[in-house]
Amino acid sequence: MAAILSIRDLRKTYDGGFQALKGVSLDIEEGEILALLGPNGAGKTTLISTICGITTATSGSVCVGGFDNVSQFRQARALIGLVPQEITLEPFAKVHDTVMFSRGLFGKPADPPRIEAVLRKLSLWEKRDAKIMELSGGMKRRVLIAKALAHDPQILFLDEPTAGVDVELRKDMWEIVGELKASGVTIILTTHYIEEAEAIADRVGVITGGDLLLVEEKERLMARMGQKQLEVQLTEPIDALPEQLAGHNLQLVNGGGALLYTYDTRAERTGITTLLNDVAEAGLVLADVQTRESSLEDIFVGLVARNGGGEAAVSGDAA
Amino acid sequence: MNWTAVATIYKAEMARFWRTFLQSFISPVLSTSLYFVVFGSAIGSRIQEVDGVEYGAFIVPGLIMLSVITQSISNASFGIYFPKFIGNIYEILSAPINFLEVVAGFVGAAATKSLFIGTVILCTAALFVDLSIQHPFAMVAFLVLTCLSFSLMGFIIGIWAGNFEQLQLVPLLVVTPLVFLGGSFYSISMLPPIWQTITLFNPVVYLVSGFRWAFFGQADVPVLLSLCAIGGFTLACMGVIWWIFKTGWRIRA
Numbered sequence: 187m188a189a190i191l192s193i194r195d196l197r198k199t200y201d202g203g204f205q206a207l208k209g210v211s212l213d214i215e216e217g218e219i220l221a222l223l224g225p226n227g228a229g230k231t232t233l234i235s236t237i238c239g240i241t242t243a244t245s246g247s248v249c250v251g252g253f254d255n256v257s258q259f260r261q262a263r264a265l266i267g268l269v270p271q272e273i274t275l276e277p278f279a280k281v282h283d284t285v286m287f288s289r290g291l292f293g294k295p296a297d298p299p300r301i302e303a304v305l306r307k308l309s310l311w312e313k314r315d316a317k318i319m320e321l322s323g324g325m326k327r328r329v330l331i332a333k334a335l336a337h338d339p340q341i342l343f344l345d346e347p348t349a350g351v352d353v354e355l356r357k358d359m360w361e362i363v364g365e366l367k368a369s370g371v372t373i374i375l376t377t378h379y380i381e382e383a384e385a386i387a388d389r390v391g392v393i394t395g396g397d398l399l400l401v402e403e404k405e406r407l408m409a410r411m412g413q414k415q416l417e418v419q420l421t422e423p424i425d426a427l428p429e430q431l432a433g434h435n436l437q438l439v440n441g442g443g444a445l446l447y448t449y450d451t452r453a454e455r456t457g458i459t460t461l462l463n464d465v466a467e468a469g470l471v472l473a474d475v476q477t478r479e480s481s482l483e484d485i486f487v488g489l490v491a492r493n494g495g496g497e498a499a500v501s502g503d504a505a
Numbered sequence: 506m507n508w509t510a511v512a513t514i515y516k517a518e519m520a521r522f523w524r525t526f527l528q529s530f531i532s533p534v535l536s537t538s539l540y541f542v543v544f545g546s547a548i549g550s551r552i553q554e555v556d557g558v559e560y561g562a563f564i565v566p567g568l569i570m571l572s573v574i575t576q577s578i579s580n581a582s583f584g585i586y587f588p589k590f591i592g593n594i595y596e597i598l599s600a601p602i603n604f605l606e607v608v609a610g611f612v613g614a615a616a617t618k619s620l621f622i623g624t625v626i627l628c629t630a631a632l633f634v635d636l637s638i639q640h641p642f643a644m645v646a647f648l649v650l651t652c653l654s655f656s657l658m659g660f661i662i663g664i665w666a667g668n669f670e671q672l673q674l675v676p677l678l679v680v681t682p683l684v685f686l687g688g689s690f691y692s693i694s695m696l697p698p699i700w701q702t703i704t705l706f707n708p709v710v711y712l713v714s715g716f717r718w719a720f721f722g723q724a725d726v727p728v729l730l731s732l733c734a735i736g737g738f739t740l741a742c743m744g745v746i747w748w749i750f751k752t753g754w755r756i757r758a
Contacts, residue, residue, distance in 0.1 A: 260601040274592030290513025
């Protein structure tokens with residue numbers, strides 16, 4: 187598939203000297219949903235802002251639909267819709283008017299049927315004459331999406347669309363994103379929720395500290411991220427693993443006081459039942475059992491270490 | 506030019522004006538009437554004619570200038586500061602529009618509002634005093650240019666301001682004294698010689714003088730100089746705005 191958005195060696199250093207982007211290169215294919223996953227302050231919003239023209243790049247280039255976003259900013263920006271992270275709406279404006287405003291700002295003539303379609307798609311039609319200040323938080327987010335869609339963009343940026351929203355609204359958002367993809371819109375969303383990327387993305391990019399560490403098909407990345415650890419604490423410490431347990435992917439930790447078992451939650455069989463049977467057969471007495479999922483932070487730490495060639499951290503993460 | 510975008514910004518800004526129309530209309534009518542009651546009737550009756558013009562009529566051009574300059578700055582600075590404050594300036598920055606189009610929309614609306622208020626004051630004044638306008642075209646030209654140039658200045662203040670206090674700072678501490686000391690209510694020929702010279706450094710003097718000439722045919726400074734001064738001021742403001750958008754100062758990180 188053709189790349190609708192090409193980013194080459196994009197760097198951004200703010201006036202204070204903070205380097206928010208350290209040479210990001212990325213191709214986004216037409217019609218895909220790309221999730222940019224990263225902790226707060228990773229550079230996600232700076233990346234989006236730089237592509238959209240809100241922030242000026244220090245160096246590098248962005249090509250949108252074949253148009254450079256600086257020298258051909260009119261053509262490039264016309265293809266983009268942006269849904270910001272914060273709810274930034276004029277409180278006294280009416281829903282319909284503010285969406286019409288966005289369309290006009292992009293130089294498109296008023297098209298009431300088109301605006302009606304956008305408002306209906308986002309369940310805002312009934313609220314079209316309501317003032318923004320009268321809407322709930324979820325409705326306001328929908329208005330932001332309607333504004334971004336008002337000029338029929340081919341690429342839609344959603345900056346943390348579900349940050350701080352309840353579970354129900356998050357599901358709604360995912361549905362909306364799915365419908366937009368079906369209508370042919372390319373979607374780039376930022377998030378710090380793994381499950382969000384898992385639910386809706388085709389590809390996932392991991393960004394931290396201004397570096398885009400990797401971009402992978404979601405399935406492959408999730409397999410890597412879906413690891414979990416089971417810690418079996420023993421009543422009596424042991425010196426070495428008993429023979430019966432040699433076949434399991436086990437580590438002896440806490441000075442022999444606990445067994446650490448790493449398994450894949452997405453695998454057909456996790457092997458936990460067999461392991462616990464074998465532990466009992468080996469005559470070991472269990473004091474406690476707990477499981478631990480790799481947090482996003484762990485994964486980032488692992489990825490950063492891998493990126494910098496930190497072998498110890500890598501083996502630790504893979505263990 | 507993306508005229509649809511210009512019209513969109515212009516209409517949205519004007520909509521804010523119409524929402525508070527009554528306030529926009531009544532406030533200048535009331536304050537002008539009060540000025541005439543105080544300066545025109547109460548004090549004015551004890552003041553001799555100034556340069557052959559009845560004092561009540563003499564202050565009309567200055568009074569219009571005072572309101573138009575203050576309103577232009579306040580409308581334009583608030584117009585661009587408000588989206589900055591709310592955060593929806595992102596829409597303006599990410600839209601396919603250049604700085605001229607943004608300025609045309611915001612400044613055009615601010616200037617229209619103050620032009621409206623200037624006209625309302627003129628009409629109100631006509632109820633209190635006999636007004637003759639000797640050079641109507643020049644009067645309109647001065648009025649429009651003043652609205653435009655001070656709206657441009659207001660736009661710069663709105664971009665510069667980091668909070669509401671700063672938004673009020675320049676109009677309060679710089680513009681109001683300049684307007685009051687710019688010969689709005691007196692002829693600079695009434696000042697001692699040294700102050701006549703000092704006052705020539707006040708740009709508002711040239712505006713008020715030119716505007717008053719359009720009404721009564723008399724000016725403190727040559728009319729051409731007045732026109733050059735206001736033209737130069739407009740160009741200077743445009744230059745600053747061009748630089749702001751080129752560098753992204755205070756609007757684009």
